[in-house]
Amino acid sequence: MRISIIGSGYVGTTIAACFADMGHEVVNVDVDAEIVNTINSGRSPIHEPGLDELLENHSGEALTATTDYDAVLDTEVTFLALPTPAREDGSIDTSIIEAAAETLGETLQAKDGDHVVTTKSTVIPTTTSETLAPILEAASGKTLGEDLHVAMNPEFLREGTAVDDFLDPDKIVLGTDSDAARKTLHDVFEPLIAETGAPVVDTGIEEAEMIKYANNGFLAAKVSLINDIGNICKEYGVDAYEVADAIGLDDRISARFLRSGLGWGGSCFPKDTAAIRAAAREQGYEPLMLDAATEINDRQPARLLSLLDRHVDVADERVAVLGLSFKPGTDDIRNSRAIPVIEGLQARGATVVAYDPVAADNMRKQFPEIEYVDSPEAALDSASAALVVTDWPEITALDAEFDAMSTPVVVDGRRAIDRRDGIVYEGLTW
Numbered sequence: 001m002r003i004s005i006i007g008s009g010y011v012g013t014t015i016a017a018c019f020a021d022m023g024h025e026v027v028n029v030d031v032d033a034e035i036v037n038t039i040n041s042g043r044s045p046i047h048e049p050g051l052d053e054l055l056e057n058h059s060g061e062a063l064t065a066t067t068d069y070d071a072v073l074d075t076e077v078t079f080l081a082l083p084t085p086a087r088e089d090g091s092i093d094t095s096i097i098e099a100a101a102e103t104l105g106e107t108l109q110a111k112d113g114d115h116v117v118t119t120k121s122t123v124i125p126t127t128t129s130e131t132l133a134p135i136l137e138a139a140s141g142k143t144l145g146e147d148l149h150v151a152m153n154p155e156f157l158r159e160g161t162a163v164d165d166f167l168d169p170d171k172i173v174l175g176t177d178s179d180a181a182r183k184t185l186h187d188v189f190e191p192l193i194a195e196t197g198a199p200v201v202d203t204g205i206e207e208a209e210m211i212k213y214a215n216n217g218f219l220a221a222k223v224s225l226i227n228d229i230g231n232i233c234k235e236y237g238v239d240a241y242e243v244a245d246a247i248g249l250d251d252r253i254s255a256r257f258l259r260s261g262l263g264w265g266g267s268c269f270p271k272d273t274a275a276i277r278a279a280a281r282e283q284g285y286e287p288l289m290l291d292a293a294t295e296i297n298d299r300q301p302a303r304l305l306s307l308l309d310r311h312v313d314v315a316d317e318r319v320a321v322l323g324l325s326f327k328p329g330t331d332d333i334r335n336s337r338a339i340p341v342i343e344g345l346q347a348r349g350a351t352v353v354a355y356d357p358v359a360a361d362n363m364r365k366q367f368p369e370i371e372y373v374d375s376p377e378a379a380l381d382s383a384s385a386a387l388v389v390t391d392w393p394e395i396t397a398l399d400a401e402f403d404a405m406s407t408p409v410v411v412d413g414r415r416a417i418d419r420r421d422g423i424v425y426e427g428l429t430w
């Protein structure tokens, strides 16, 4: 198939490279010429394991990038992979994807024959059919259901494992309302289905939009639930990880996503839970569970700091923050739990020294005033306390290094460090 993808961010670049690897001819359209040049030179504009290799293999052949929308005219299907950021009130901002749909529609005026436009971005239910489809129809002069078809195909890519997640999916969700769109998307994914046997969910467009929010909302709520239970465990001196290991043996619960601690960050869970909560309210429904999941998540950094307060007054003291990214394996600090932790330490008058294997440069943009060091040892040297925020391997391996602290108080937000003699240790939920 000849496929075009509008947007070459984290999702667009990953799916472009993977579609090319599946044997399709792919063109990635992006407004940023630097991104286009990076892809055409066989390098990835984002850090994702395996992506550079795919781009090196396919750039210039099965995969090209361009700033010119006209490239879509030589393709059969276009995926919209644009940012859908959160507004101040948490509601979704679809202005970028709407503008892309307008330009795509105008470009499609020159195309003879059918074209399928598939939303890849996370959008609230009805966006594809009620917002994007009318824009596309009006701008292209084509007729929905005749020579223009829309669809929705959500992604379930995790940062740090996006290529693997795409090439070995647990499901492929195809939201369509026409045979033409359904056939086209089946043709697109046929190589992956043949290769992996992944179950295909053929469903409606709105169902596909909602499946994405339900998937992320459920996972976020599962983490918040184990954090709620973990906080109760902490009050009783019970180890929440022993409890989680036991309940995880119930296959209705499963062992995954039961790691209690500082909770969830990143560019998806916070944005998606906020968007669907705002959308639900707009429909007149109060999403109590998702509200509670967010509230519990928002409280975890303060609980970590209150454990610190039990042992040391950090005013004018050097405090080490170990880990800055929202999870190991990425340099992404968006909604990282390190941000409220650093803010809380500053509010206590502490002098913060931060370590992260890859995310320091990103956090420096947010907190230029704090000290960043290149090793955990440098952060711990003469520190009066240490807070574990991200469970990088470089941090879970620490032990004797804590002996260099002036007062060895270690408050662990990620079950990264073992309790031992010689350190005053607090686990957030254990």
Ligand code: UDX
Binding pocket: 155, 156, 157, 158, 159, 160, 216, 219, 223, 256, 257, 258, 259, 260, 261, 262, 263, 264, 265, 266, 267, 268, 269, 326, 327
């Ligand atoms: C998530 C979804 O997993 C993915 O399907 C979707 O497409 C995008 O959002 P991602 O945000 O990259 O992916 O990270 P993920 O590995 O899901 O972790 C999300 C957050 O939950 C991280 O901050 C992580 O630290 C936290 N988490 C995860 C826990 O606190 N405990 C757990 O047991 C698991």
